[in-house]
Amino acid sequence: MNARPTRILGIDTSCDDTGVGVAELTPDGRVRVLANRVWSQTVHARYGGVLPELASREHVERIDAVTGDALAEAGLTGAEVDVVAATSGPGLVGALLVGLMYGKGLAQALGVPFYAAHHLEGHIFAAASEAELAPPYLALVVSGGHTHLFDVPREGEYVLVGATRDDAAGEAFDKIARLAGLGYPGGPAISEAARRGDPEAVPFKEPLAGQKGFDFSFSGLKTAALLAHRAGAKPEDLAAGFERAAVNFLLKTTLRAAQAYGRDTVVVSGGVAANRALREAFAASPVRAVFPGQGLNTDNGAMIALAGAAALRAGRPPSPLSEGAVAYAPLAGA
Amino acid sequence: MSVPPAPHPVTLALDTATPFLALALAWPGGERTWREEVGRAHAERLAGATAELFAAAGLPFWASTVVIGTGPGSYTGVRVGASYALGLGRVWGARVLGVPTLEGLAGGLEGEVAVSLDARRENVYGAVYEVRGGVVRRVIHPPHKGSLAEFEALAAGRPHHRDPAPDGLALLRAGLDHGQEEWALAYL
Numbered sequence: 001m002n003a004r005p006t007r008i009l010g011i012d013t014s015c016d017d018t019g020v021g022v023a024e025l026t027p028d029g030r031v032r033v034l035a036n037r038v039w040s041q042t043v044h045a046r047y048g049g050v051l052p053e054l055a056s057r058e059h060v061e062r063i064d065a066v067t068g069d070a071l072a073e074a075g076l077t078g079a080e081v082d083v084v085a086a087t088s089g090p091g092l093v094g095a096l097l098v099g100l101m102y103g104k105g106l107a108q109a110l111g112v113p114f115y116a117a118h119h120l121e122g123h124i125f126a127a128a129s130e131a132e133l134a135p136p137y138l139a140l141v142v143s144g145g146h147t148h149l150f151d152v153p154r155e156g157e158y159v160l161v162g163a164t165r166d167d168a169a170g171e172a173f174d175k176i177a178r179l180a181g182l183g184y185p186g187g188p189a190i191s192e193a194a195r196r197g198d199p200e201a202v203p204f205k206e207p208l209a210g211q212k213g214f215d216f217s218f219s220g221l222k223t224a225a226l227l228a229h230r231a232g233a234k235p236e237d238l239a240a241g242f243e244r245a246a247v248n249f250l251l252k253t254t255l256r257a258a259q260a261y262g263r264d265t266v267v268v269s270g271g272v273a274a275n276r277a278l279r280e281a282f283a284a285s286p287v288r289a290v291f292p293g294q295g296l297n298t299d300n301g302a303m304i305a306l307a308g309a310a311a312l313r314a315g316r317p318p319s320p321l322s323e324g325a326v327a328y329a330p331l332a333g334a
Numbered sequence: 335m336s337v338p339p340a341p342h343p344v345t346l347a348l349d350t351a352t353p354f355l356a357l358a359l360a361w362p363g364g365e366r367t368w369r370e371e372v373g374r375a376h377a378e379r380l381a382g383a384t385a386e387l388f389a390a391a392g393l394p395f396w397a398s399t400v401v402i403g404t405g406p407g408s409y410t411g412v413r414v415g416a417s418y419a420l421g422l423g424r425v426w427g428a429r430v431l432g433v434p435t436l437e438g439l440a441g442g443l444e445g446e447v448a449v450s451l452d453a454r455r456e457n458v459y460g461a462v463y464e465v466r467g468g469v470v471r472r473v474i475h476p477p478h479k480g481s482l483a484e485f486e487a488l489a490a491g492r493p494h495h496r497d498p499a500p501d502g503l504a505l506l507r508a509g510l511d512h513g514q515e516e517w518a519l520a521y522l
Contacts, residue, residue, distance in 0.1 A: 053409060060413050060519065064420045078425050094410050097377055098417045104381045105421020109395065321381035 003027065006312065007034070007076060008083040009106065010305025011063075013099030014091025014119045015145065016041045016050045018062040021302025022074035022081075023129075025309040033129050035073035036295050036302035039066050045184050049174075052092045059098035067102070070301065081110060085308030088116035088319075089326035091145075096325035104321050113318035117307045119299075120146060120331045121158075125310050126292035126303035127267040133290065138263045140254050142278075143270030143298070144170030144185070147216045149254060150332060151261050155314045158332035161257050162214030169246065169272045172218035176225045176242050180235035190239045191275055197240030202228040204245035206252075214257040221245055243277055251281045258287050265290060271298040346397040346422075347506035348384065350376040350415030351407025351435040352451065357387050358502030359397075360510075366391045367502045376414045384418075400428050401509025403435035403500065405520035406451060406459040406477065412519045432517025433508045434477050436461045437470045439495070441504020446474065448489035450496050453479050453522045460485045462492060469507045477520065 005024035012019040018039040024032050039062045044050045071078060086103030089096060100116065107114035123146075124139045138161070139150045147164035167175070170187060177186030182193050204224050207217045225242055250272075258266055265288045272278060274297040282289035296303055342362045349356040355376055358367040368387050372379045388395050400419045405412040412435075423430040439449040440463050450460030459479045464472035475488050486494065 056409065056413055057519075060416055060420075063417065064424055067424060094413065097410055097414055101377060101380070101414050101417035102421040105418040105423075106425055107421075108381055108385065109422045109425035111395070321385075322378045324375075324378045 006082045007074070007080060008085055008305040008308040008312070009070070009081045010117070010301045010303065010308055011086040011099040011103045012119065012122060012299050012301050012304045013059040013063065013095050014087045015095060015299055016044050016055045017299040018059050018066050019299055019301035020066045020070040021300055021305045022070055022076065023302060023305035023309050025312055029313055031128055031306055031309045033293070033296070033302045033306070035070040036300055037066050037070040037073060038295070038300050052094055055092060056094035056098060059095055063098055063102050078106070079110065081106070081112065083113050083115065083308055083312065084110070085115040085117045085304050087119045087122060087304055088323055089119065089329035091119055091327065093325045093327050100323070100325050108321060114321060115308045115311050116319040116323040117304045118329060118331055120148060122303040122307040123269045124150070124152070124267055125306040126269050126296040126300070127290045128306050128310065129293040129296055129302070131290045133267065136263055137265035137267055138254065138258050138261060139267040139269070140250065141270045142169040142250065142268070142272035144168055144174060146270060149214055149257055151263065155310070156316065160330070160332040161261065162216060162253065164216040164218065166217055166219040167222065169216065169218060169250065170270070172222055172246065173272065175222055176238065179225060179229050180238045182235055182239065187271060187275060190243055191277065193236045193239035194243040194277065197234065197236030197238070199240040199244040201237035202233050202241035204241050206245065207249055214253050216249070216253060218246070247275070247277045247281050250278065251285060255285060255287065264288055269297065273297045343399065344393060344397040345399045345401060345506055345510060346384070347401040347502050347509055348380070348415050348419060349403030349435055349438050349500045349502065349505055350380060350411045351403050351405045352411070352500055354499050355379055355383055356438060356500040356502040356505065357383060358506040359387050359391050359393070360503070360506055361391070361393060364391065365503060369499060369502065374411070376411050380414060380418055396426055397422070398426070398428050399510070400430045401506050401513050402430060402432055403438050403505055404432040404517045405435050406453070406479070406522045407435060409521055412521065416519060429515060431509045431513025431515060433505055433513050434461065434520070435500060436477050437463065437508040438500040438502065438505035439498045440465050440470055441468055441501030443495065446492045448485070448492050448494040449498060450485055450494065451522060452497055456482050458482050458485050458496070459522055462489055468504055469511050
């Protein structure tokens with residue numbers, strides 16, 4: 001075994017962020033993030049959503065410079081990279097292909113192993129930056145594109161416990177922020193406005209109240225927000241009421257699942273995991289909640305490097321260089 | 335872990351803009367070309383085919399220059415080649431030069447010729463070149479997308495080759511002759 005740590009370069013270009021990060025795996029199995037550089041494409045803000053062709057174009061233009069910055073931040077030359085990992089799905093295929101092919105080129109030219117990584121596994125392993133992640137645990141991935149609750153009984157094994165029936169949680173934040181004229185992206189905008197609002201002013205009913213399962217739904221909250229907005233509700237009151245309802249719903253459903261599956265650790269990750277109210281609610285709950293470190297909630301390359309580290313540690317074989325990109329890739333048997 | 339640079343210049347050319355995967359390798363004392371119709375499977379085939387090309391040439395996996403066809407082509411196809419070349423280039427310390435894919439299409443031709451790719455709905459993306467010795471020496475009409483009738487008028491009776499297969503060596507030679515360090519990708 002190597003006496004020095006293994007350096008893993010991770011790439012994520014699944015949506016509108018060009019992310020490259022570096023993590024190291026020590027011979028005794030500990031991980032550490034050495035660099036995390038993200039080029040956030042601002043071009044989409046004016047459209048209020050991500051345009052796939054523009055995203056792919058920007059990835060090609062930025063990927064090499066972002067990689068150079070990440071290597072510099074890690075204090076490494078390209079030749080000191082031992083493993084390359086890149087997201088192969090799920091995501092926008094044209095966008096994914098940029099990072100995937102760039103990563104294959106790096107790995108092949110270096111003569112090092114290549115791992116095609118799963119985007120959601122990356123989000124889950126982002127939390128490994130903060131705490132030793134040892135199964136079993138539950139993982140709640142909440143972002144603009146995903147709202148999934150997984151049970152992780154063993155390393156590399158995922159059981160889908162619940163998922164959204166309509167919008168992703170982050171999507172609901174974006175839509176309600178836009179409705180209330182609070183700006184894009186909606187997460188930080190809602191969070192900021194909510195501090196000034198009265199959460200009691202606008203009534204929001206708990207979605208899927210009384211369900212036996214662990215699914216999520218945000219369309220009811222969205223409709224309630226729309227009706228309240230039309231009736232003249234103040235934007236900050238809308239934000240405060242929606243945020244509280246969404247946070248309570250995510251927390252309550254996850255805690256029920258934790259009890260049902262007998263898990264006392266919950267990983268909460270994805271862009272919505274940056275929300276302060278959500279963090280505070282989970283921190284005050286009876287489970288041990290683990291969140292990704294700063295800069296690792298939204299899409300990034302370091303989380304893919306951490307997923308690569310986990311694959312190495314679990315002894316998974318590298319991916320063939322014939323690996324393609326996939327838009328739809330369930331992590332668990334869905 | 336990186337391969338020590340070879341003492342001689344080695345050039346790799348690749349084009350993923352058309353349904354073909356076109357590759358070429360040139361080094362002092364030899365050259366080798368390779369072409370396969372892959373449809374839309376460029377991402378799946380490119381790395382393997384490139385490795386096979388170096389192995390067949392008996393060269394270590396290293397080049398000092400990478401030439402890419404910058405399109406016009408399908409959105410994903412063109413980006414697959416460009417992204418892969420940038421990854422190789424970073425590790426190899428190689429420059430990545432861009433050449434319009436249409437120059438690679440004109441490779442096997444000689445004299446003043448028109449070449450075009452189908453851009454659907456009776457449109458073509460074409461250029462008119464003067465080709466000497468397998469390299470575009472003069473651009474008579476640069477790559478442009480328009481109606482077939484419009485392009486035929488530009489071609490002005492010169493032989494018009496529609497959707498020929500790309501020639502990796504022609505792309506490689508054009509790249510060494512006048513490839514651009516600052517390139518932009520073009521789409522059909």
